[in-house]
Amino acid sequence: MPADVFTAPLKRPAHVGENWIEPHQAEYGATDHAIWNDLYARQMDLLPGRASSAFLAGLDKLDLAAGGVPEFGALSERLDALTGWTIVPVPMLIPDHVFFWHLANRRFPAGNFIRTRATFDYIEQPDVFHDVFGHVPMLTDPTYADYMQEYGRAGWKAMRYNRLKALGALYWYTVEFGLVMEAGEVRAYGAGILSGPSEVVYALTSPSPNRIMLNVDRVMRTDYVIDDLQPTYFVIESFRDLYHQTVERDFDRLYRSLGPGFTYANTAVIDVDNVVTRGTLEYHLRGGRGSGASPA
Secondary structure (H helix, E strand, C coil): CCCCCCCCCCCCCCCCCCCCCCCCCCCCCHHHHHHHHHHHHHHHCCCCCCECHHHHHHHHHHCHHHCCCCCHHHHHHHHHHHHCCEEEEECCCCCHHHHHHHHHCCEEEEECCCCCCCCCCCCCCCCHHHHHHHHHHHHHCHHHHHHHHHHHHHHHHHHHCCCHHHHHHHHHHHHHCCEEEECCEEEECCHHHHCCHHHHHHHHHCCCCEEEECCHHHHCCECCCCCCCCCEEEEECCHHHHHHHHHCCCHHHHHHHCCCCCCECCCCCCCCCCEEECCCCHHHHCCCHHHCCCCC
16 A cells, blocks of 8 residues: 555564465364354354345355365365355454455455354454355355455555545445345345344344445445444345446545545434335334343
């Protein structure tokens, strides 16, 4: 990155190069594989009928039900044959510009560790289960795979304009917490929803959150919640629609019009919204996760 562009001051571990890729995938033991298998089984009790068909098809194509943490080499071979993507192990959250560079070259960085039993239900940094189970099956869909590459290509432009928060909101509301219409019903495709037991039920069936059809300009002006269930979800018509809404948008013009902060609260419904479901926001009005409020 040019010297005048801000990048997050993350300390790079000594054993990784400037690309932040680990020399090899971690060696997982029996306890680690058992955690993966239990996480997998828990999610698969919930996802049929709730996850997008593209995600469920991706699980089958990649044979993620084989048991245990997948070996990245074999997984990458299968994925590369489908859409040209590979998986690379990284030690932790990596700098934004490095993350964008990997995506632009059709490499998905995956955490090179798995949570413990103590952090089974919630982990702050994305681990190998979130990254591989939550994200990678969607990369078997050609259109979605192209969207992810274009997102990576867009990243450095956002950094040059100092509008990384806006582009981050787009990632949050699509890649992590996106919903899609399928045969007139809403399904989940975002990794943050698909890899956790509470969010997948809440996002699709709770009366609390708003569900609004995606408008890229609107989404990039909208704040988001990092450590709790979302007050608002955005719904796409299809992955082709998602691709066109982003790739065909003049982001230079958009970034010049954006302020440094968000325009809309994460609970807001505004007059231009195409609302699928206007939520009661009861969960968040009661205080959210810290209050013990029920997400149902």
